[in-house]
Amino acid sequence: MEEHVIEPRVRVNGGALARHMGRPVSIMGTVLNTHPNGISVELKTTDNQVVTVRMQEPFQEPLSGLVEFHGTVQGKNTVSSDFYLSFPPEFTNNFDLEQYNEAVTLLNAISNPWIS
Amino acid sequence: MSLKLTEGAISVILAGGNVDEPVVQILGHKKLAGTNTGSDRFRLLISDGRHLNGFAMLATQLNNQVTSGELCDFTVVQITRYITSMVANSEKGERRVMVILDVKILASGNEVGFKLGNPKPMTDGAEAEAVGPQQAVHNKTVQPKPTANRPASNVSVLSSPGGSVNTHPISSLSPYQNKWVIKARVTAKSPVRTWANARGEGKLFSMDLIDETGEIRATAFKEQCDKFFDMIEVNKVYLISRCVLKTANKKFTNIKNDYEMTFTSDTQVIPCNEDTAGIPTLTFDFTPISALAGLESNAIVDVIGVCKSSGEVQTLISRNTNKELKKREVMIVDQSNTGVTLTLWGTQAEDFEGSTNPVLAAKNVRINEYGGGKSVSLLQSSVLQINPDTPQAHKLRGWFDSVGATQEQENISGRTGVAGSGFSANWMTLKEAQENQLGCGDKPDYFTSVATVLIVRSENSLYKACPTEDCNKKVIDQNNGMYRCEKCNREYPNFKYRLLLSVSLGDFSGNQWATCFQDTAEILLGVKAQDLGDLFHDDRQFQEVFHKAAFKTYIFRLRAKMENYQEENRLKVTVTEARSLGTMQEHNARLITEIKEMAGIGNSVPYGN
Numbered sequence: 001m002e003e004h005v006i007e008p009r010v011r012v013n014g015g016a017l018a019r020h021m022g023r024p025v026s027i028m029g030t031v032l033n034t035h036p037n038g039i040s041v042e043l044k045t046t047d048n049q050v051v052t053v054r055m056q057e058p059f060q061e062p063l064s065g066l067v068e069f070h071g072t073v074q075g076k077n078t079v080s081s082d083f084y085l086s087f088p089p090e091f092t093n094n095f096d097l098e099q100y101n102e103a104v105t106l107l108n109a110i111s112n113p114w115i116s
Numbered sequence: 117m118s119l120k121l122t123e124g125a126i127s128v129i130l131a132g133g134n135v136d137e138p139v140v141q142i143l144g145h146k147k148l149a150g151t152n153t154g155s156d157r158f159r160l161l162i163s164d165g166r167h168l169n170g171f172a173m174l175a176t177q178l179n180n181q182v183t184s185g186e187l188c189d190f191t192v193v194q195i196t197r198y199i200t201s202m203v204a205n206s207e208k209g210e211r212r213v214m215v216i217l218d219v220k221i222l223a224s225g226n227e228v229g230f231k232l233g234n235p236k237p238m239t240d241g242a243e244a245e246a247v248g249p250q251q252a253v254h255n256k257t258v259q260p261k262p263t264a265n266r267p268a269s270n271v272s273v274l275s276s277p278g279g280s281v282n283t284h285p286i287s288s289l290s291p292y293q294n295k296w297v298i299k300a301r302v303t304a305k306s307p308v309r310t311w312a313n314a315r316g317e318g319k320l321f322s323m324d325l326i327d328e329t330g331e332i333r334a335t336a337f338k339e340q341c342d343k344f345f346d347m348i349e350v351n352k353v354y355l356i357s358r359c360v361l362k363t364a365n366k367k368f369t370n371i372k373n374d375y376e377m378t379f380t381s382d383t384q385v386i387p388c389n390e391d392t393a394g395i396p397t398l399t400f401d402f403t404p405i406s407a408l409a410g411l412e413s414n415a416i417v418d419v420i421g422v423c424k425s426s427g428e429v430q431t432l433i434s435r436n437t438n439k440e441l442k443k444r445e446v447m448i449v450d451q452s453n454t455g456v457t458l459t460l461w462g463t464q465a466e467d468f469e470g471s472t473n474p475v476l477a478a479k480n481v482r483i484n485e486y487g488g489g490k491s492v493s494l495l496q497s498s499v500l501q502i503n504p505d506t507p508q509a510h511k512l513r514g515w516f517d518s519v520g521a522t523q524e525q526e527n528i529s530g531r532t533g534v535a536g537s538g539f540s541a542n543w544m545t546l547k548e549a550q551e552n553q554l555g556c557g558d559k560p561d562y563f564t565s566v567a568t569v570l571i572v573r574s575e576n577s578l579y580k581a582c583p584t585e586d587c588n589k590k591v592i593d594q595n596n597g598m599y600r601c602e603k604c605n606r607e608y609p610n611f612k613y614r615l616l617l618s619v620s621l622g623d624f625s626g627n628q629w630a631t632c633f634q635d636t637a638e639i640l641l642g643v644k645a646q647d648l649g650d651l652f653h654d655d656r657q658f659q660e661v662f663h664k665a666a667f668k669t670y671i672f673r674l675r676a677k678m679e680n681y682q683e684e685n686r687l688k689v690t691v692t693e694a695r696s697l698g699t700m701q702e703h704n705a706r707l708i709t710e711i712k713e714m715a716g717i718g719n720s721v722p723y724g725n
Contacts, residue, residue, distance in 0.1 A: 099704050106708065110715045 009070060013104045014049025018076040027051065027079055028068040028100070030092075034059065043067070046101035051077045055084075065092040119192045119223055121165035121232055129200060130169065130212050130238060139222065140164050141232050142191045145174075145182055158182045160216065165233030172214045176282055181219075190225035192232070201384060283355065285329035289375060291361040299388055300325035300332075301353045303398045304479070304499045308345055321345050322497070324371055325356070327395050333369045333376040334359060340379035348385065350499075353392040358382040369416075369480075369497060398499060400479055402508065406452035408492065409528040413485040419492055420477040420508055421448030422516040424455060424525070426470030432586055438603070444468055445491075448476055449525040451515050457529035459493040464500060473516065475509040477501040485562075489529040543706060547625035555676025555687050562692070563676070566703060567621040567628075568669040569640060574662040577618075577637075578649055580611040588614055588634075613649030615641070619691070621672065630674060630689040639694045641665050671695045671703070 009024040010016075017025070029043035029051065038058035043051045053069050063086060071081030087095075125138035144161035158174040174182065181187045197217035202210045284296040304324040311318050319342075322335040334356070336344050348354065359377040369376070400418040403411070411417065426446035434441050444465035449455040458478065460468055479499040481492040494500060503509065512520075542563040544552070554561040581588045582601035591599035591611050598607045615637035621628050638644055641661050651658045673693035678685055711717075 094699050096699070096701050096704070099701065099708065102708050103704070106711050106715070106717070109717065110711070 011104055011107055012073075013047045013101055014045035014051050014077065015047050016104070016108045017051065017073050017079070019108070020073045021075075023073055024070070025073055025079065026068060026070050027053075028066065030065060030097075031063045031067055034063055041067075041069075043069070046097045046104065049077065051079060053084075054078065054080045056080075056082055061086075065089060066095060119228070119232065121163065121192070123164050123166040123233070125164040126162070126167040126169045127238065129198075129214060132200070132212065137194050137196055138164060139192060139194045141228070142187055142189060142193065142225065143168070143231060143235075144170075144189055145187065147182075160187075163231065163233065163235035166235055168235045168237050169214060170237075171211065172216055175215055175217045178216070178219065181221075186221060186224065187219075188225040190228040190230060191221060192223045192228055193219040193221050196220050202382070286325065286327045286332050286373070287329035289332060289361055289373075289377070291363075291375065294358065294361070297355055297357040298325070298327060299353060299355050299391075299395065300327045301392070301395045301397065302348055302350050303331070304497060305348060305350050306496045308341060309496070323348060324369070324497070326397075326399070330373060331371045332373045333364065333371045334379065335376070336379035336383075339381065340383060344379065344383075344385055351397065353388045353395050355384075355386045355388045357384050398479065398501070400477060400508075402477075404452040404454075405448070405450045405456045405528070406454040406526075408456055408483060409454075409490050411483055411490075413483055413490070415483045416480055416495075417483060417492070418477070418479045419448070419456070419458070419481060420475065420512065421450040421456070421458075422475050422512050422520060423447070423470045423473055424449045424516075424521070426468065429465050433603070442466055446470055446476070447527070447529070449516070449520055450512060451520070453520075453523065453525050455525040455527045455529070457489075457491040457527075459491065460500070461494055464494065473521070474503045475512050475516075477504050477506070477509060489527070491529040543703075545625040546621065546623050546628045549674070549676065550626065550628065555689070556678050560675050560677035563674055565621070565623060565672050565674060566669065566697070566700075567623045567672055569666055570620040570622045570627060572640060572662045572665045573618040574659055577615060577662075578613050578645065578652070579616060581614040583608050583610050583612050613645045615645045615648070617641075628674075628689055630672075630691050632691045632694070636691045636694045640668070640670075669697060671697060 007024055009026050010020055011026045011028075012020060013027070014029075017027070027043070027045065029045040032042040032044050032050065034041050039055045041053045041055070041059075041063060043053055045051055053071065054074075063084075066087040068085040068087070069079060069081040070083040071079045074080050119141075120139060121141055122135060122138035125135040125140065128135050129138070140162040141164075142160055143163050146159045146161075148157045148159055156179060157176060158179060159170070160172045160174055161168060161170045162172045163169075174187075178187075187193070195216055196219060198214055199217065200212050200214050203213050282297065283299040286298055286300060289296060289298065302323050303326050306322045308319055308321045318337065320335055320337045321341050322333060325332050325334055359379055361375045361377050364371070364374055364376040400420065402420045403417045405419065405421055408417065408419070423446050427444055429442050429444045431440055431442050433439070442462055442465050444460045445457050446460065446468065447455050448458050458476065458481070477500070478492070478494060480495060480497050482495050484491050484493055542561075544554075544563045544565055546565055546567060549563050549565070554563060579590050580593070580599060582591050582599075582604055584601070584604055587601060587604055589601055589603040591601050591608070594600055594607065598609055599611045600607045615632070615634050617632040617637040617640065619630055619632055619640065621630055632640060634645060641648065642665065643661055648658070648661060651661070671694075672691055673695075675690045675692050677688055677690075679688050680686075
């Protein structure tokens with residue numbers, strides 16, 4: 001029986017992308033603008049970097065505010081995504097971006113005891 | 117030279133009556149070595165022509181007249197001022213002693229030269245003792261022994277106000293010397309407290325006394341309690357003497373004195389209306405409200421603040437005494453821009469008028485922590501002044517009127533505040549709380565946890581309670597349509613439903629069973645107890661309520677305490693508050709700090725892990 005090992009997705013911000021080339025990540029940020037072709041988004045991450053996200057399919061709806069993308073790191077500021085979560089405005093307004101960034105930085109800085 | 121002695125004066129005076137300016141003859145005197153104030157006392161043998169009195173004490177301010185010889189034997193004097201007091205005498209019971217305060221010399225002993233009249237000793241015999249060396253019943257007053265010593269000389273006063281007696285400073289009072297008089301103002305007076313225990317019944321009241329040198333607490337029991345309670349008024353000055361001194365029990369008072377005193381059957385208290393300006397009035401040592409949060413529970417402090425808001429009078433039944441108590445909570449604020457809840461009781465609570473935002477100054481209030489913030493509460497020994505005429509009060513008024521009324525103050529009494537320091541104290545994971553053995557000491561421990569409701573037990577979640585407003589005791593179903601409440605000792609045709617939930621809470625570290633009472637239970641279930649009770653007949657809907665409550669996450673304030681239940685010690689955890697998560701910002705910040713500390717990052721000192 002073949003074991004299907006799923007590599008855990010790491011939550012990253014803009015700066016951490018470089019360290020996870022080719023690996024699955026979750027990245028969240030505020031949408032700066034969407035490309036007219038409908039499959040590309042510019043995202044401002046919580047550490048104030050601009051990251052380009054490329055979707056497989058065009059967006060069904062206009063994206064704005066806080067969005068989280070799951071995907072694979074293609075370059076130091078590009079991610080190809082196959083799934084996204086768009087948060088309602090109540091979330092966006094009350095979300096503490098700085099705190100989130102700190103948490104994500106810590107996550108990446110400290111070795112995770114639950115994943116050896 | 118026809119000198120007429122006031123015959124019969126002595127017997128009148130010694131029987132407790134008054135004679136104005138009696139004329140007597142001095143037939144002898146004896147010096148009694150002084151107390152530690154260094155003054156000698158003279159005891160005179162006087163005659164009114166009919167009787168002798170060997171126990172007339174001379175007030176010390178007249179001592180020089182004896183030593184100079186002006187009051188030598190046979191001198192006839194008119195006693196212009198005197199007082200009498202009762203002295204307990206070990207052999208002969210009580211005796212009245214006269215203290216001569218002022219005299220006018222009518223004729224010197226040298227001029228008179230002989231005993232006038234034929235005075236006889238008073239019939240009780242003791243008077244007969246001449247001013248001789250042996251006094252079987254009267255010890256020398258020098259020995260600094262405690263109250264076993266009952267000396268004859270006694271400056272305490274009863275019948276008439278005598279202002280110029282020697283008074284001692286409160287700071288000099290000690291158990292080793294008990295011939296003193298103090299002139300002090302009553303700054304606080306407690307109500308009469310009665311009790312009944314295995315040893316019988318008792319009653320007492322206590323008071324705080326102050327003079328220029330210090331303060332001291334005094335308590336009167338039983339007969340003295342009855343004798344003095346009505347007479348003693350707060351803020352009045354009294355001359356007090358003959359109390360027993362002992363080491364102070366600091367638990368019951370905040371007064372700064374190593375000693376406290378108890379009234380005895382000899383204690384004398386007399387109002388003093390002269391020369392009272394020197395005696396200070398009530399002094400306060402205020403703690404700013406912002407500092408209260410940092411003090412320990414049960415500490416006694418003085419506070420002052422402007423009443424920003426006040427609650428309604430609430431009636432509650434004391435669990436211990438089953439008596440009805442009235443209380444009112446008011447919020448006071450000060451220039452530290454913090455506010456605290458002050459609890460008033462009884463008539464003080466009922467009469468309080470908060471609408472004018474008065475300045476309240478309270479002495480001897482106790483800090484309480486109630487699983488949330490810190491608040492202060494008036495005690496029996498507390499004193500409350502409304503709008504006192506003091507500089508601090510005026511400054512507060514000025515601050516409040518200009519700034520404080522409109523500004524927001526941080527409320528350290530926590531219950532309503534979002535960032536109430538009380539609610540957010542002591543964050544733990546459930547496992548941490550268990551590992552740290554919270555609740556296993558004498559006092560309950562409080563902690564805060566973010567946890568999820570795993571399951572709410574639906575069996576035995578509701579009970580029928582007494583319909584009376586403040587009574588929540590479970591009623592007994594008489595099965596005849598009536599329900600009996602043991603606490604109120606009454607039967608009712610109705611009841612109210614109340615919730616008592618057993619819930620299992622869990623977080624990543626572990627789980628914990630806890631109890632929720634009515635308020636928190638209603639939050640968790642999202643229904644009122646009464647409505648849930650009405651659903652009882654529809655089991656499906658009833659169970660649905662409990663199902664829906666599961667897997668909701670809250671911030672819980674929990675109270676852990678070891679309770680002794682039928683000889684078994686069990687750790688009981690209660691939910692005192694359940695709050696929705698909100699933004700979690702504070703919690704997140706705390707977690708980040710903890711992580712940094714543990715990992716050794718950032719500006720904190722790394723844990724040794």
